[in-house]
Amino acid sequence: MIAEEIKLPVKKSETGMVANVLEQFNKAADQINLNPNIRRILNVTNNEVIIHFPVKMDNGDVEIFTGYRVQHNNALGPYKGGLRYHETVDIDAAKALAMWMTWKTSLAGLPYGGAKGGIKINPKLYSQTELERITRRFTYALGDNIGPEHDIPAPDVNTNSQTMAWIADTYMSTKGPSERSTYQHVVTGKPVGSGGIEGRDRSTGYGVFLTIKLWAEQRNITLKRKRFIVQGFGNVGYWASHFMEQEGATLVGVQDAFGSIYKPEGIEVKQLQAYVTTNEGGVQNFPNSNAIEKEDFFGLDCDIIIPAALGNQITGENAHSIKARLIAEGANGPTNVEGEQILLEKGVEIIPDILCNSGGVIGSYFEWLQNRNGELWHMDEVILKLEKTLKGSFKRVYDYSVAENIDMRTAAFCLAIQRIEKAYIQRGIFP
Numbered sequence: 430m431i432a433e434e435i436k437l438p439v440k441k442s443e444t445g446m447v448a449n450v451l452e453q454f455n456k457a458a459d460q461i462n463l464n465p466n467i468r469r470i471l472n473v474t475n476n477e478v479i480i481h482f483p484v485k486m487d488n489g490d491v492e493i494f495t496g497y498r499v500q501h502n503n504a505l506g507p508y509k510g511g512l513r514y515h516e517t518v519d520i521d522a523a524k525a526l527a528m529w530m531t532w533k534t535s536l537a538g539l540p541y542g543g544a545k546g547g548i549k550i551n552p553k554l555y556s557q558t559e560l561e562r563i564t565r566r567f568t569y570a571l572g573d574n575i576g577p578e579h580d581i582p583a584p585d586v587n588t589n590s591q592t593m594a595w596i597a598d599t600y601m602s603t604k605g606p607s608e609r610s611t612y613q614h615v616v617t618g619k620p621v622g623s624g625g626i627e628g629r630d631r632s633t634g635y636g637v638f639l640t641i642k643l644w645a646e647q648r649n650i651t652l653k654r655k656r657f658i659v660q661g662f663g664n665v666g667y668w669a670s671h672f673m674e675q676e677g678a679t680l681v682g683v684q685d686a687f688g689s690i691y692k693p694e695g696i697e698v699k700q701l702q703a704y705v706t707t708n709e710g711g712v713q714n715f716p717n718s719n720a721i722e723k724e725d726f727f728g729l730d731c732d733i734i735i736p737a738a739l740g741n742q743i744t745g746e747n748a749h750s751i752k753a754r755l756i757a758e759g760a761n762g763p764t765n766v767e768g769e770q771i772l773l774e775k776g777v778e779i780i781p782d783i784l785c786n787s788g789g790v791i792g793s794y795f796e797w798l799q800n801r802n803g804e805l806w807h808m809d810e811v812i813l814k815l816e817k818t819l820k821g822s823f824k825r826v827y828d829y830s831v832a833e834n835i836d837m838r839t840a841a842f843c844l845a846i847q848r849i850e851k852a853y854i855q856r857g858i859f860p
Contacts, residue, residue: 445741445765446521446522446525446526446740446741446762447521447524447525448766449525449740449741449762449765449766450525450528450529450762451472451528452766453766453838453839453842454471454472454528454532454842454846456839456842457839457842457843457846458471458846460833460835460839460843461843461846461847461850463846463850464850464853464854466858467849467850467853467854470502470853471502471531471846471849474499474500474501474502474524474527474528475500475501475502475503476498476499476500476574477497477498477499477500477520477523477524478497478498478499478500478546478571478574479495479496479497479520480495480496480497480498480567480570480571481493481494481495481496482494482496482566482567482570483566484559484562484563484566485562486555486559487556487558487559494548494549494550494563494566494567495548495549496546496547496548496549496567496570496571497518497519497520497523497546497547497548497549498512498523498544498545498546498571498574498575498580498582499520499523499524499526499527499544499545499546500527500542500543500544500574500580501524501527501528501530501531501542501543501544501545502531502542502543502849503542504542504849504852504853504856505534505535505539505540505541505542505848505849505852506534506539506540506541506542507540507541507542507576507577507578507579507580507581508527508541508542508543508544508579508580508581509530509534509539509541509542509543509544509580509581509583509790509793509794510526510527510530510543510544510545510546510582510583510585511526511530511545511546511547511582511583511584511585511586511588512545512546512547512548512582512583512584512585512588512592512596513545513546513547513585513586513587513588514547514548514550514552514560514586514587514588514592515547515549515550515551515586515587515739516549516550516551517549517739518546518547518548518549518550519549522740523545523546523547524545525740525762526545526740526761526762527543527544527545527546528543529543529545529761529762529782529783530542530543530544530545530790531543531845531849532783532841532842532845532846533782533783533784533786533787533790533845534790535844535845535846535848535849536783536784536787536822536826536841536844536845536848537787537790537791537794537818537822538818538821538822538848539790539791539794541581541790541794544580544582545585546582547585547586547588548563548567550563552587560592561595564592564595564596564599565595565596565598565599568595568596568599568600569599569603572603575600575615575616576612576615577611577612577613577614577615577797577800577801581614581615581616581617581793581797582596582615582616582617583616583617583618583789583790583793584618584664586663586738586739589618589664590618590619590620590625590630591620593616593617593618593619593620593625594619594620594623596615596616597612597613597615597616597619597623597624600612600615600616601613601615613800614796614797614800614801617629617792617793617794617796617797618793618796619796624796624799624800625796626792626795626796626799626806626811627806627807627808627811628792628808628811628812628815629789629792629793629795629796629811630664630668631668631671632788632789632791632792632793632811632815633664633665633668633759633786633788633789633792634664634665634666634667634668634669634670634671634672634737634759634788635668635669635672635788635812635815636785636786636787636788636789636791636815636819637665637668637669637735637737637757637759637785637786637788638668638669638672638673638676639672639788639816639819639820639823640757640780640784640785640819640823641673641733641735641755641757641780642676643819643820643823643824643827644755644757644778644780644823644827647827651677652673652676652677652678653676653677653678654677654678654679655677655678655679655732655733656678656679656681656730656731656732656733657670657673657678657679657680657681657731657732657733657734657735657753658680658681658682658683658684658726658727658729658731658733658734658735658753659680659682659683659684659735659737659759660683660684660685660726660727660734660735660736660737660738660742660760660763661684661685661736661737661738661739661759661760662683662685662701662702662705662712662737663685663737663738665737665759665760665786665789666683666685666735666737666738666759667698667702669735669737669757669759670683670698670701670735671698671699673733673735674697674698678733679695680695680696680697680698680701681693681694681695681696681729681730681731682696682721682726682729682731683696683701683712683715684712684723684726684738685710685711685712685738686711686738687709687710687711687712687713688711688712688713688714688720689712689720689721689722689723689725689726690712690713690715690718690719690720690721691718691719691720691721691729692715692717692718692719693730696715696718701715704716724747725750727742727743727747727748727750727751728747728750728751728752729752730752731752731753732753732754732755733753733754733755733756733757734751734753734755734756734757735757735758735759736756736758736759736760736763736764737759737760737786738760738763739760739763740760740761740762740763741762741763741765742760742763742764743756743763743764743765743768743769743772744764744765744767744768745765745767745768745771747768748764748767748768748769748771748772748775749771749775751772751775751777753777754776754777754778755777755778755779755780756772756777756778756779756780757780757785758779758780758781758782758785758786759782759785759786760782760786761782761786762782763782764779769836769838773836778837779836779837779838780837781837781838781841781842783838783841783842783845784822784823784826784837784841787819787822788815788819791815791818791819792811792815795811795814795815825844826840826841826844827840829843829844
């Protein structure tokens with residue numbers, strides 16, 4: 430088999446996330462008998478940027494930070510992907526996440542490619558003014574590696590609308606006065622008052638909820654009184670929980686970087702959110718809840734698990750303990766290949782990340798269009814368009830998985846890769 434012969438080996442130096450995404454890609458590529466030349470192209474990233482830049486701290490000292498931006502593929506349009514501020518950020522993590530973004534944007538039918546990046550930093554160790562200077566200096570250092578028609582960053586782990594506002598302002602300030610406003614869509618996820626779009630804040634979490642609801646409809650079950658747990662109670666975890674609760678489901682467990690809590694009779698989402706904002710952002714010691722060990726979290730008695738934190742959380746070490754019927758991946762790459770194989774053998778279903786959390790990039794696309802065309806979109810039409818796009822994506826993935834008798838992740842990858850393959854076949858390779 431030619432397809433088997435040209436697989437690129439995973440370097441030992443690469444992280445588990447890179448190995449994970451490449452194995453997912455190769456499995457789907459085998460399934461669709463992907464053109465060998467296109468497999469070669471998609472196995473590697475187009476560009477990898479590493480930037481070391483100095484920033485003056487509040488006390489006058491200068492620190493050197495390392496930032497990354499990886500651009501995987503732009504066959505379908507400009508690169509698109511988040512920027513995260515976290516100690517785990519490195520070139521390999523950025524590579525894996527950029528690849529997932531390529532498949533995510535392709536699956537959603539968007540005119541985007543995939544990119545990812547960030548700064549290796551623990552943002553909790555810096556003041557707001559220091560974070561602003563770090564962000565602005567990083568943006569300036571990136572220079573023309575980003576741009577509204579080239580590579581459009583967005584919020585990710587530990588970044589938010591304020592971060593995007595600083596990036597947009599810095600980038601626009603490098604342009605001539607008469608054209609600055611035309612560069613507003615250099616990033617998405619901005620505050621509504623600074624070019625952002627209504628509903629972008631909840632679009633990822635809403636998408637997680639909606640794909641769960643669509644899955645339940647296919648299984649002829651209701652979400653009322655279904656018990657779910659969430660790993661990560663940031664933007665995605667909160668909004669997914671909010672919409673699940675509205676549908677009648679019960680949140681019984683939450684885990685974040687500070688602790689793990691369990692309350693079998695149910696946790697009220699708004700109460701937990703209010704508590705977190707006054708508890709240094711953590712869920713630990715939430716009133717009337719039980720503290721549990723970190724390693725016991727995924728084994729809690731529940732129907733649905735929403736991992737909405739970091740990658741490689743569900744693995745061969747803990748997958749055996751999972752009692753839930755469904756994993757809805759709010760994070761990128763939360764389930765590794767070994768863990769997934771165990772779950773599938775147990776009959777646990779997985780809504781893959783490139784489908785489950787794609788509401789965020791779809792919302793970003795709407796914001797990008799709003800800025801680009803000088804339009805103003807309101808919450809109701811944003812949610813309506815988001816719902817229509819996600820329903821179409823879910824139906825294609827579900828129907829394909831049934832027709833081919835394969836799991837939903839492989840089905841999603843197949844559809845995403847086929848769209849890119851078609852673009853290459855139609856356009857050819859320059860020169």
